Amino acid sequence: MAAFDHSPPPFFKQGPAPLALLSLYVAISISLMVLDAKFRYLEIGRQALAVVLQPLQQLAHSPARGFDQAGEYFQTVGALQDENQRLKHAKLEVAPTLLRLQQLEAENARLRRLLSVHERQPAGGQVAQILYTARDPFSRRVIVDKGQQDKIAAGLPVVDDAGIVGQVTRVYPFLSEVTLITDKGQAVPVQIVRNGLRSVVFGLGNGQLELRFMPVNADVQEGDLLVTSGLDGIFQPGFPVARVLGIERESSYSFARILCAPVAGVENFGEVMVLAARTPPAPRPEPAEAVEGAPEDKAPKARKKRPGGRN
């Protein structure tokens, strides 16, 4: 009987059927997605591949850098003199503030010591170059050229000359990934400079930010500047984050819809500064102690925020 089932050997070796291969690869892809999205098991594999990819990424960055340098080279003397003049002017303008800053910081430290409040940590960090922006529109991330070799760790805040840009989310040996504050899923605890109202600002994924869970009657105005509140223990307090663009107050919703635009050049291409880690804040007091009424200055998790957290 077996002789009847026997089919002649194929002339050309073709391997497994395409549809079988397809279903195998699709199954592997889908399981990779689930493993990555739900359990984050693939970080080691990512690290290994990133090391292999690093020379390619540096190479891809070189045309942009060369273009920049060529642009600088061909700038006219006039333009440079102009810029020099403007920079001198700007320096002169900020000089009085800067000169007084040292004295103010010293005074501030003294006063804080008098009040026995924790001292503010001075901001320090290292400059990193943005290599490229991920093409994928679903992840608002940039790759910068400093990694584990430069003591970068996941969670460090990243700023530019105007304000907060984002936060380091993945670190490879020579590179790291920075999630921008406009990424959907990135939250920054902020307070309004004008009145000290605290809240959390969330990325929308389209280049804007939203101040969520603010009651309709909250004291927020267009043009308000939001700075980091430092309640998360990650971002140092006082860095500008965003400016309020528009407010929609509808009485049918319990919360106002407040859109903000980032202050920093979040979608720009250039150099950023990765700030050093903050000294860990005091551990959260036990619930029994919290009843005593000591207002905790630094809660470790700012994401677990009360809606419309007021001062």
Next chain:
Amino acid sequence: MQATFSSSRILLPVRPWFIALSLIVALLLNMLPTAWWPGVPDWVALVLCFWSVREFRKVGMGWAFLVGIVMDVADASLMGQHTLAYVLLTYFASSLSRRVLWFPLLQQALQILPLLCIVPLVQFAVGMLAGGQFPGILYFLWPLVGALLWLPLTFLLLLPQYQPVERDANRPI
């Protein structure tokens, strides 16, 4: 093999290292900081599509899978997002390959367009399932540009396979 099945000019066989090189160059092009310009094609998808139409015995879903994983790491996207899109693209491209190459180049480009559309559509579906935001209608623009680039791409990638025309009166072909 010929440039198209209807042409009579016979090409040299493709060298495997040239396929690998073209894919690496495509990866490099994908890593250029062009993310903010609309309509810049996904070069890796384009080159993968080209080779799986022309050389479906050499470039199959295994290559697509490998390159997809590399793109996932380079783009910091969800692992498997590019992989799935590229694997589906190569599958459909290689199943079309026996038909597409009978047509002249312009009509080939027209048939390649829906193939290329698979990539952003699959990635869009994955991104939305993973909780993303609608990326804007311009995100779906690049397959059009890619289909237009099919003509120069064919010429460029087949260039090493052309051999000089030898006139020989005694040779049968």
